[in-house]
Each structure stands twice: as C-alpha cells, then as structure tokens.
Amino acid sequence: MNIRKLKVGEKPPMNLLLLADPSRLLVEEYIERGECFVAECDEQYIGVYVLLPTRPGTVELVNIAVCESQQGRGIGKQLVMSAIHTAKARDFKTIEVGTGNSSLGQLALYQKCGFRIIGIEMDFFLRHYSEEIFESGIQCRDMIRLSQDL
Template sequence: MKILKVETNKKKYIDLLLLADEEEKMIDKYLERGEMYILDDNGVKAECVVTDEGNGILEIKNIATLPNWHKQGYGKKLIEFIIKKYSKNYLVIQVGTGDSPTTIPFYEKCGFKKSHIIKDFFIKNYDKPIIENGVQLVDMIYLKKILKRGE
C-alpha cells in the first residue's frame, strides 16, 4: 500500500471525488488549490484533498473510498498520513460534513471533535438535495482535531 501525491490531472479521479462531494462545481472550488493524495493498494482505493484555510488551519475538503473497499481502513490510513505530514505546519485540521450517522462517527474515531455548524449549507450551495442513508443533508457539521506543532 502506498499514498501518492497527485500533482496534475486531478480530474482523472472525478468519479472518486464525486463519492464525497456530489456536485462537480463544488469540487472545482477547491481541487486546484488543494493538495490531493491517492491511496494505492493494488489499484487506487481512496483519495483525499486538503486545503490551507489560513491561520494554521488545514481542511479536509474531500475524502472518499471506493464503495467495495469501505471498512478496510483506507480512509483512516489517509487521515493518519495527512496528520503526520502536516502536523508540523498546522495548528488544527478540520473537516466539514453532513450530519450523517456514518461519517460523523468515522471522524470521531479518528480523533476529531464537533466544532461548529453552518446552517442550511447543503440547501444553499447544492443544486439538488443530497440524501445520505435516507436523510436529506441540510447543515454542514464541522469537526476539528488539534495538531501539535513540532512533533
């Protein structure tokens, strides 16, 4: 298993990116300014895009694992890699997600704690309703993890 940085042609992985963010126009807002990584384990299984949000904040904008490979630890491996790679240069890593019974516990298991909410984010920013596990996503839930500089 290896994690590789994608420097060019990030849209090559659009099908994987769309698993985590259902509208390409939203992906376009962060993809080129973000740093993208893929996890390859006899083929690409997962991806992650992170952005510098200023003031020592790194944000996970997109992280996805191919459905056939869920619950194999690939997402957690990517987060562990990102934390190790960026902890010397950032104070906080954050992620915004829908209020989903699958994603919130995943981030909490990775050491993130709920931080704040952006009301009606998914209604105001997406053309079509996003339904996850039979529930329409409305608010963006932010979770964060404090990173320690210099470790």
Template structure:
C-alpha cells in the first residue's frame, strides 16, 4: 500500500460518522465516547478509507473505541496498519496497555485482535442488550456481551 496518509482529526473538524458507523450501530452510541477520543483517519489520496478512535482510560491504558475500514479495502492489511499506529501512539503517550472491546458474536474481529497480539481479559455482561434500544444481530446471533481484549505493550 503506497500513498496512505495517516492523520489525527483536528478539533472542530466534522466527525466522520459514515466511517465510524461501519463499526458501531448508532450515532447516539458513537456520541457517548467520540468527544473524549483522539480520532485518526487513513486516506489513500482520494478518500478516507479507515478510522480509529482512541480514548485514554488512565495514564497507562489507551482504549480503541472504534476502528473501521471501508469494505473495498478490507482483508488487505489496513486494520493491521491501524493496530500498529495505535500501539505507536500508546507508547508515545507512555501507555503500557492497549485495550479494545467487541461483541461476543464478532468472531472475525476477535480473531483479528488476537492475531495482532491481544488476549481476552474480561466480559462486560449484557453490554449490547443494556446499551442499545433494539436487538443487534451479527453472524445470525444476537449481540449480548462485550469481550474485552488487551495488549501488554511493556513486553
């Protein structure tokens, strides 16, 4: 992949909801976290092809709140490029832990995170049933619990 440009969204810039909605179900859900995040875009020279929202949970932990790649660029290593950038940003900010949460039905996402060095650390029971006004389905199953994965950057 050449000509990819990775940039942090400047304050006051329009939030790229069209990209964020690829990884989250509603604008309302995105608005619960996006204003406390640093948002990064990956551009191919013609269009934004990916987004990542990072939230500092503490002085040592950075959480990936949203990460999404447009469909035409999936399965080409873009997600792994973003993972590398997230790890770099975490280390630049003296963070030793990078965390992410995903649906218990997101088998492909869980495999992706594990492939990128994350391990399962916990479960937020009933996260999707308690925080969304309607049932959400993925892979033919209703999303219920959030699986928390983390990557120890101090190793």
C-alpha cells in the first residue's frame, strides 16, 4: 500500500469520501480548500483522507475513509498516522478531528492514535445534514471533537 497526495488534475475518489461524509456539497467544499491524500494498492484507491488548515498552526482531518472491502485490516489506522506525520512535517502544532457521537469505531481509533476529546458540538448533524444518519442503531446528532498536540 502506498499513501500519497492527490496529484494536480487528479479527481478525488468521491465514492470513498462519501463513505465518511454523506454530503456531496460539504465534501466538495472542503476538498477545494484542503489537501486530499489517497491510499493505493494494485493501482486502486482503497483509502482517503483530507487535511484542512483551519487556524494558524492547526489542521483538521476532515475526512478519512477506507473502501468497505478493505475495512478491518488496519488501513484506517495507517491513514490516521499518515495524517499526523504529514501535519507534523508541515509544522502544524495541532491536529484536530471531528466525528459523530454514533461513530463508535472511529472514536476508538482516534483515541488509540493519540487524540483526546476536547468538546462536543450539540446537534451538529441535525443542523448540517438534511437526512437523518444512523450508525449501530444510534442516531448521529452531535459532533465529538478530538485534538492532538504535535
């Protein structure tokens, strides 16, 4: 597996990005402002993440996804660690990530990778998404914010 920045003119893998964020409009907006990185295996995209500078010294991991056939193999952790490494190499001081209250696997993954919960944005998903989102039988309502000093 190789993780690399998307080349100029190369189309981002929307099918993967939409696995992590069902709003095409939001994905297109942050893709324009951020940097997209892809994980490839046998010339196929199997994972993706997007880094978006938000404030001086701070970058946010705004999307991370692994194709469904490759999930459960540690690729997500490799993508998160790549994002952390990339952020450090670019002299960011803090990396942040947000995920839904119902995203139990992602909450565990981010904490295993050194992130700490710093806050909750109540009703974020109710305000920003037109359709209800459910994961593991739990309605996704609130954004859990996590952060890591680099």
